[in-house]
Amino acid sequence: MDRLRSLFSFSSQKRDSMPSLQHKLLDEESIAPSEPNTHFRKPGWKAMPYVLGNDTIERLATSGMQANFVVYLMKVYNMDQVLSANILNTWLAVSNITPLIGAFFADAYLGKFRTIALASFASLGGMITVMLTAWVPQFHPAPCSIEQVGTGVCSGISNFQMGVLVFGLFWLSIGSGGIRPCSVPFAVEQFDLTTAEGRNGSNSFYSLYFTTQTLVMLINQTLLVYIQDSVSWTLGFALPTVYMIVSICFFFAGSKVYAYVQPAGSNFSSIAQVIVAAQRKRHFHLPAAEDTQGAFYDPPLQHASEGKMLLTKEFGHLNKAALVVENELEDDGSNKNPWRLSSIQQVEELKCLLKIMPIFATSIIVNIPLGQQAIFGVSQAMKMDRHLGHNFEIHPGSVNVIMLVAIGILLPFYDRIVVPALERVTKQEGGLTTLQRIGFGHAFGFLSMVVSGLVEIKRREMAISSGASDGVAPISVLWLAPQFILLGCCHVFATVGHIEFFNNESPEGLRSIANSLLCLNVSAASNMSSFIVNIVHSFTGKQGQPDWLDGDINKGRLEYFYFVIAAFGLLNMLCFILSSRSYHYKAFVKN
Numbered sequence: 001m002d003r004l005r006s007l008f009s010f011s012s013q014k015r016d017s018m019p020s021l022q023h024k025l026l027d028e029e030s031i032a033p034s035e036p037n038t039h040f041r042k043p044g045w046k047a048m049p050y051v052l053g054n055d056t057i058e059r060l061a062t063s064g065m066q067a068n069f070v071v072y073l074m075k076v077y078n079m080d081q082v083l084s085a086n087i088l089n090t091w092l093a094v095s096n097i098t099p100l101i102g103a104f105f106a107d108a109y110l111g112k113f114r115t116i117a118l119a120s121f122a123s124l125g126g127m128i129t130v131m132l133t134a135w136v137p138q139f140h141p142a143p144c145s146i147e148q149v150g151t152g153v154c155s156g157i158s159n160f161q162m163g164v165l166v167f168g169l170f171w172l173s174i175g176s177g178g179i180r181p182c183s184v185p186f187a188v189e190q191f192d193l194t195t196a197e198g199r200n201g202s203n204s205f206y207s208l209y210f211t212t213q214t215l216v217m218l219i220n221q222t223l224l225v226y227i228q229d230s231v232s233w234t235l236g237f238a239l240p241t242v243y244m245i246v247s248i249c250f251f252f253a254g255s256k257v258y259a260y261v262q263p264a265g266s267n268f269s270s271i272a273q274v275i276v277a278a279q280r281k282r283h284f285h286l287p288a289a290e291d292t293q294g295a296f297y298d299p300p301l302q303h304a305s306e307g308k309m310l311l312t313k314e315f316g317h318l319n320k321a322a323l324v325v326e327n328e329l330e331d332d333g334s335n336k337n338p339w340r341l342s343s344i345q346q347v348e349e350l351k352c353l354l355k356i357m358p359i360f361a362t363s364i365i366v367n368i369p370l371g372q373q374a375i376f377g378v379s380q381a382m383k384m385d386r387h388l389g390h391n392f393e394i395h396p397g398s399v400n401v402i403m404l405v406a407i408g409i410l411l412p413f414y415d416r417i418v419v420p421a422l423e424r425v426t427k428q429e430g431g432l433t434t435l436q437r438i439g440f441g442h443a444f445g446f447l448s449m450v451v452s453g454l455v456e457i458k459r460r461e462m463a464i465s466s467g468a469s470d471g472v473a474p475i476s477v478l479w480l481a482p483q484f485i486l487l488g489c490c491h492v493f494a495t496v497g498h499i500e501f502f503n504n505e506s507p508e509g510l511r512s513i514a515n516s517l518l519c520l521n522v523s524a525a526s527n528m529s530s531f532i533v534n535i536v537h538s539f540t541g542k543q544g545q546p547d548w549l550d551g552d553i554n555k556g557r558l559e560y561f562y563f564v565i566a567a568f569g570l571l572n573m574l575c576f577i578l579s580s581r582s583y584h585y586k587a588f589v590k591n
Contacts, residue, residue: 042192042259044201048208050254051187054116056212057247058179062123063216064240065130065172066092068225076134076233077165078144078154091169096523098177103512104268106178111263112186112512113255119178120251122171124244129168131237139164181516184209188503188511189261194307194588196429203430206500207415210491214407221401267349267509274342274350277321281340284320296322297335298344307588309348314355314584322347349507352586353514356505358579359435360517362442365572366494367525368532368565369445373400373452373487376561377480379553380456383463384477394477402481406488414492434501435580441494442573448486449566453559455479463554471554505586532568536561 066088073084106115133139139161144154157165187205192198228236287295296319301308311319321342328341335341381396388394422431432440463473498518506514533549540557541547550556 042190042198043257044191044198047190047254047257047259048187048205050250050257051183051190052209052212053250054120054247054254055179055183055187055209056216057243057250058120058123058183059213060216060219061127061240061243061247062172062176062179064220064224064243065127065237068228068236071229072134072233076140076143077157077161078141079157087169091173093523095173095176096519098173099181099516099519100177100513102177102179103181103516106182106512107263107267107509109263111260112182112189113258113260115178115182115512116186116251117248119175119182120244120248121175123175123179124241124248126168126171126173126175127237127241127244129164129171131234131241133161133165133168134233134237180519181512184499185503185511185515186258190259193504199429202504203419203500204415206496207411210496210499211408211411214404214411214491218401218404218408221398221404261508263509267507270342270346270509271350271353273338274318274321274346276339277342278318281320281323281325282317284323284325286316286319286323295324296344297324297329297341298322299333299335301345309345310587310589311344311348312351312584312587315351318347318350348586349509352505352507353510355583356502356514359438359501359576359583360521362572362576362579363438363494363498363521364524364528365568366442366445366490366576367521368529369449369490369569370487370525372529372562372565373403373448373484376549376553376558377452377484380459380480380558381477383472383553384459384475384479385472386477399477399480399484402484403488403491406485407491410488410492411496433585434497434504435583437493437497438501439573439576439580441490441492441497442569442576444486444489444493446566446569446573448483448490449562449569451486452483453562453566455483456553456559456562460554460559471552532565536564 069091070084070088073079073087077084079087102115102119106112110118141154141157141161184206187209188202191202191205193202224236224239227239296311298308298311311322313319322344324341328336330336335343377399378396381394381399386394386396419431423429426432459473459475459479462475463471466474468474498521499515502514502517503511536548540560541550546552546555548557548561
């Protein structure tokens with residue numbers, strides 16, 4: 001048992017731990033109990049049917065619009081593959097930037113409830129517009145076959161038609177910008193995080209949330225894509241529109257149940273005040289650990305549901321911002337000038353942001369395998385035997401469903417079976433700390449690339465030795481299942497762990513902005529993937545040899561590419577372990 005505990009030691013600080021140094025820096029008896037910002041008990045799971053119902057159906061609607069969009073542009077708008085892909089990538093890029101803007105307004109001015117409400121109507125407007133582009137003949141070019149598109153004899157898209165399309169996508173991006181960074185933080189606010197019951201509830205919510213998202217993706221990549229491609233594009237876009245209406249109804253149905261955390265203005269000004277105050281007092285010396293009573297500015301909290309944070313020694317130069325010097329306080333103890341004196345809470349909130357940055361940086365590369373398998377895993381499947389029995393053949397693009405099914409099974413199993421067992425062994429609330437969970441996700445991502453490379457070696461050898469004219473290896477496509485199951489494990493541990501980590505460890509007033517870091521992760525990983533692919537194309541395939549990513553994978557060396565990604569993943573995992581070992585979770589004053 002001791003050996004198992006030591007295995008989990010790379011993030012050994014528990015969430016409720018209080019280092020002795022923090023006790024020395026803070027006189028707890030001088031701290032008044034924090035005042036909750038709500039005047040009623042947090043609803044907890046009572047609010048989850050409305051929150052999860054809204055979020056799940058909204059994702060069903062939004063991702064339903066994206067699932068087959070390139071094919072829609074090619075078939076209905078007569079675009080070639082390059083232009084269609086560029087439009088989709090631009091749309092997704094904008095949709096990954098707008099969450100930062102939406103998060104700022106939610107945390108600072110509007111609040112999460114209003115932001116989600118306004119963004120939901122923006123998404124609905126965008127969906128109606130996109131649906132009309134398929135329904136109204138004047139909103140898209142005359143029908144044209146893909147062969148005619150290649151010869152250039154089709155009528156192109158007019159400026160008006162492009163304008164209508166862009167208008168719809170614009171409002172969809174605005175909707176994503178408000179909903180994506182706020183949905184999870186709003187749900188977490190329904191739990192009382194000062195109690196073990198509330199923390200356990202929020203931890204279970206993360207797993208349930210990601211399970212529902214996986215089921216949504218599974219439905220969209222199978223049933224909805226079939227309706228759009230084989231039945232009717234108008235019906236295929238009308239269904240997500242109806243889903244969005246239902247989602248809005250779910251959201252407002254819980255308006256009398258929700259706990260509301262009011263925005264307290266821009267936290268960026270508070271961050272700037274700490275930096276300026278610390279710079280102005282850079283020549284002052286901090287008091288000795290045993291002589292801190294009354295030395296730091298620590299007023300009662302006005303708006304905080306989690307409690308007052310302890311003053312820590314990390315980034316100790318920032319503590320000078322809270323150091324009280326002569327003539328900085330009014331007679332009633334209030335602050336004369338916030339640009340010269342900051343509270344302990346303000347200082348610790350800035351430290352929270354600084355501490356999560358290394359974890360954020362290492363969370364980018366762990367997303368690269370997830371994107372690569374969506375492309376090159378399909379290429380592998382195309383050159384393998386896809387028959388299940390005599391009459392059924394798996395479509396190459398459907399192999400990703402293996403990962404989705406694995407996630408749908410593993411997440412509930414982990415939350416209901418594995419977590420209670422781990423809690424009995426580790427004595428840790430939740431079984432693992434969030435950083436430990438992320439660490440296992442890094443390991444599964446690395447292993448998925450190693451297994452992918454080994455399977456590719458086997459597939460390529462059999463394809464070449466068989467001598468088949470079509471280059472298909474006499475090996476079942478189910479050989480790809482292990483690498484996709486490992487990717488599912490990567491999602492279960494790393495993706496869910498990051499959602500929990502960014503929400504729990506960010507300052508309360510910046511929780512939506514911290515949650516939007518997940519969108520930046522995906523965007524940065526996508527850009528880094530493209531960079532790696534371009535580098536591989538540039539430096540391999542010289543001297544008459546095909547490059548590793550040749551269009552005919554039997555000629556290329558895809559396994560080398562997988563091993564390169566695995567090497568990056570291993571190096572990144574080591575950096576993560578170093579960062580996590582020195583990380584201390586937020587600690588609060590116990591009243």
